[in-house]
Amino acid sequence: MALSPLEDLNHLYAKMKRRANKAEVWSNYYNGDVPLKFASPEFKNQTGELFDNFSDNWAQVVPDATVERMVPIAFRLNDGTMDSAAWDAWRRNECDVEVGLAFLEALIAGRSYGLVWKPDGINTEITFHDVRQAIVEYVPGKRRARRAGLLVWKDGSQERASLFYPDAVYLWVRETQNAFGFALGNESGWLSAGVLDNPLKAVPLVALENRARLRGKPTSEIASVAPLQDAANTLWAHLLTAADERAVPARAVLGMDRPTKEILDDDGEVIGEEDLPIDRFRRDRLLWLEREGAQIAEFSAADLTNYTSVIETAVRHIAAQTRTPPSYLTGEMVNVSADALVASEAGLVAKVQERQRYFGASLRELMRLEALAAGDPARAEALSMGSVVWRDAQFRSEAQYADALTKYKAINVPDEALWERMPDTTPEEIERWKSMRDDQAAAIVGGDMAALYGVKPDVPVDPELATE
Numbered sequence: 001m002a003l004s005p006l007e008d009l010n011h012l013y014a015k016m017k018r019r020a021n022k023a024e025v026w027s028n029y030y031n032g033d034v035p036l037k038f039a040s041p042e043f044k045n046q047t048g049e050l051f052d053n054f055s056d057n058w059a060q061v062v063p064d065a066t067v068e069r070m071v072p073i074a075f076r077l078n079d080g081t082m083d084s085a086a087w088d089a090w091r092r093n094e095c096d097v098e099v100g101l102a103f104l105e106a107l108i109a110g111r112s113y114g115l116v117w118k119p120d121g122i123n124t125e126i127t128f129h130d131v132r133q134a135i136v137e138y139v140p141g142k143r144r145a146r147r148a149g150l151l152v153w154k155d156g157s158q159e160r161a162s163l164f165y166p167d168a169v170y171l172w173v174r175e176t177q178n179a180f181g182f183a184l185g186n187e188s189g190w191l192s193a194g195v196l197d198n199p200l201k202a203v204p205l206v207a208l209e210n211r212a213r214l215r216g217k218p219t220s221e222i223a224s225v226a227p228l229q230d231a232a233n234t235l236w237a238h239l240l241t242a243a244d245e246r247a248v249p250a251r252a253v254l255g256m257d258r259p260t261k262e263i264l265d266d267d268g269e270v271i272g273e274e275d276l277p278i279d280r281f282r283r284d285r286l287l288w289l290e291r292e293g294a295q296i297a298e299f300s301a302a303d304l305t306n307y308t309s310v311i312e313t314a315v316r317h318i319a320a321q322t323r324t325p326p327s328y329l330t331g332e333m334v335n336v337s338a339d340a341l342v343a344s345e346a347g348l349v350a351k352v353q354e355r356q357r358y359f360g361a362s363l364r365e366l367m368r369l370e371a372l373a374a375g376d377p378a379r380a381e382a383l384s385m386g387s388v389v390w391r392d393a394q395f396r397s398e399a400q401y402a403d404a405l406t407k408y409k410a411i412n413v414p415d416e417a418l419w420e421r422m423p424d425t426t427p428e429e430i431e432r433w434k435s436m437r438d439d440q441a442a443a444i445v446g447g448d449m450a451a452l453y454g455v456k457p458d459v460p461v462d463p464e465l466a467t468e
Contacts, residue, residue, distance in 0.1 A: 005170045009163050010188055012150040016135040023109035023131045026220040029229060030108050032057035036237060037230040043238070051237045058315060059229050061329060062322045063107035063221045069352045070103050070359065071391040072096075074427045075367055078385035082427040086367045086383060089374070093126040102128035103359060106208045110218035114362065115151060116204045116369040124373040126366065136207045149205030161190070164203045169196040200372050208362045210355070224321050228314045235314075239307035253287070256294040323347035345394065352393040360388040392423050 003011060028034055032055035036044070075086040090096060105112040105128075113134040115127050133152055139145040149164040154176070163170040171193040198204070209218040259276040281287050289296075312330075319326045325344045364383060371380035396404075405418045415437070419430045 005163055006172075006188075006190060006192075008148060009150065009161060009170070009172055009190060012135050012137060012148065012163070013152065013161070015137075016131070016150060016152070019109075019111070019135065020132040023220075026108050026110075026222045026226075029059040029222045029226055030063065032060065034226075034230070034233070036233055038234040039237065043241075047237065047241065051233075051240075054233065054237065055229075056232050056236050056311075057229070058232065058318050058329060059222045059225045062225055062318070062324050063104060065324050065328050065348060066107055066221065066352055066355065067100055067104045069348070069391075069393045069395075070100070070356060072099065072360075072363060072388050073391050073424070074389035075364075075383060076386045076389055077379070077382040079382065082389075082430075083367075083379065083383060083386070084427060085374070085376070085379065086370065087427060089124060089126065089370050090367070093124075095126050095128075098128050099363075102208055103355075105130045106210045106218075106359070107221045107355075110210050110220050112208045113149075113151075114206045114208060114366045116200070116206075116366060116373055118199075118373055124370055126370060134205060136203065136205050146203035146205070149203045151205060160193070164205055165198065166202050167198055169198050171196065200369055202369060202372070204369055204373075206362050206366045206369070208359055211358050221322065225318055228318050232311050232314050235307050235311050239304055239311075242302050242307070243304060252297045253289065254295050254297055256289060256291045323351045342394065349393045356388070356390050356393070360390070363388050389420070392421070396423075 034055060036051050036054075075083045075090070077083050102112040102114065109131045111131050113129045113131075113136065115129060115134070116124065117127075118124055129151060134150065136149045137147050139147045146166075151162045151164070153160055155173075157176060159174050159176045161172040163172065172190045173193045174189040174191060210221065211218045259278075259281070260273045261276055262270045263272040263274055265271045315329050316326065318324065319329050325348055327341075327344060364386065368380045368384045371377070371383055401422060405421065408418055408421075409415075416430060416434065419425055419433060
C-alpha cells in the first residue's frame with residue numbers, strides 16, 4: 001500500500017534514527033570513547049572511574065588505513081576520454097576534500113550519502129552527509145532503484161526535512177524547542193513547507209555503502225575490531241593496576257615486631273604505644289633490625305609480559321581480520337625490503353581495490369546526476385558507462401614507478417597511458433604535458449632549435465686569428 005508523503009517522512013525518519021543509534025556506537029569506538037568491558041565487578045569497584053577515559057585505540061587505525069588510499073583523481077567517459085566538466089564540478093564543490101570524509105563515515109558507520117541539487121535553480125551543488133542526516137530507500141526487490149530519499153538538518157530551533165521522490169521534492173519543518181528553549185517530545189509535528197518539481201527525474205540522494213556481501217546490510221569496518229578492542233583495553237587496565245602495585249620487588253621483615261613508639265602523659269608516664277608510620281622508613285630507606293633472628297624476605301616483581309603478550313596477540317588478530325598491515329598497528333618495520341613491504345600490504349591493497357569498485361559505482365551515479373543537473377544528458381549517459389580513475393592503492397617509491405614505467409615504455413605503451421599510471425597526476429597535468437610535447441615536436445620539424453635549447457650564445461673572436 002502506497003504511503004502518503006507525511007507517512008513516508010515519518011517512516012524514513014524513524015528508520016534513519018535507528019541506523020544513527022547503531023552508527024553512534026561505531027563512532028564512539030573510532031573516537032576511543034568506549035566503557036571498559038570484560039572486567040569483573042570486583043575490579044571495577046576497586047578502580048572506580050580510573051579507566052573511564054582510557055583506550056588503546058586500534059579501532060581508529062583500521063578505517064584510516066583504508067581511506068587514506070582511496071583518492072579519486074578523475075572521471076572517465078565510456079569512450080576512454082577524461083571528463084573535464086565532471087572534474088571541474090567535482091573541484092568546484094570541494095568534493096576532492098570532502099569525499100575522503102564521506103568514505104571515512106561509510107567505513108565507520110556502513111553508509112554515507114552524496115546529494116546533487118540546485119538550491120538556487122542555477123548552480124549545481126554536490127554535498128556529502130552521514131547516516132544521522134540522510135537515508136535512501138530502494139524499490140522492493142531492486143537494490144539500485146532508489147524509491148525515495150530523506151535529508152534532515154537543524155536550523156536553530158527548527159528541524160527541516162527534504163523528502164525526495166523521482167518526480168517531486170516535499171519540504172517539511174517542525175519546531176524542536178518551545179519558546180523557553182526546552183526540547184519538544186513530539187514524534188511528528190511536521191508541517192508542510194512546500195513542494196518542488198524534481199528536474200532530474202531521479203532521487204538525487206546516492207548512498208555510498210561499505211558492502212562486503214551480496215546479501216545483508218552494509219557493515220562497519222569497526223564491527224570486527226570492537227571485541228578485540230574491548231579485550232585490549234581491559235588487559236591494559238589490569239597491566240597498569242599490576243604495575244602500580246607489583247612492578248617492583250616487595251620486601252618483608254620477618255621475626256620482628258612492627259616499629260612502635262611510647263605514648264606519654266603530661267607527667268611523663270607511659271600510658272600506651274602506637275605504630276610508627278611505615279612511610280617514613282620507606283622514604284628514608286632506613287630500618288634497624290635489633291631483634292635476634294630478624295631477617296628480610298623478598299617477593300619478586302610481577303611479570304607484566306604476561307599481559308603484553310596477550311595484547312600483542314589481539315593486535316595481530318586485528319591485523320589479520322581487517323587486512324591491515326602489521327606495521328600500521330605495531331609500528332615495527334626495521335630493515336624491510338621493498339618486496340617484503342609490498343607483500344605485507346597486499347591484503348590492504350586488495351581490500352582498497354574492492355572498496356573502490358563499490359564506492360566507484362556510487363560516484364559514477366553521483367556525477368551522472370551532476371551532468372543531468374547541468375543539462376547534458378549525453379554526458380550523463382557516457383558517465384554512467386564510464387569509470388572512476390583512482391590514485392594507485394599501492395604506495396611505491398619514485399624509483400619503483402620510474403623502473404616500471406621505463407619497462408612499459410620499452411614495449412611501446414603510449415606516453416599518455418604511462419602518465420596516467422603516475423601517482424597524483426591529474427588530467428590537467430597530462431593535457432599540459434601533451435601540449436608541451438607537441439610544442440617540442442613542432443619546434444623540431446620547423447627547425448626552431450632555439451625554442452628547445454635557447455639562443456646560441458655568441459663566441460668572442462680572437463683578434464689575432466681574425467683575417468681580413
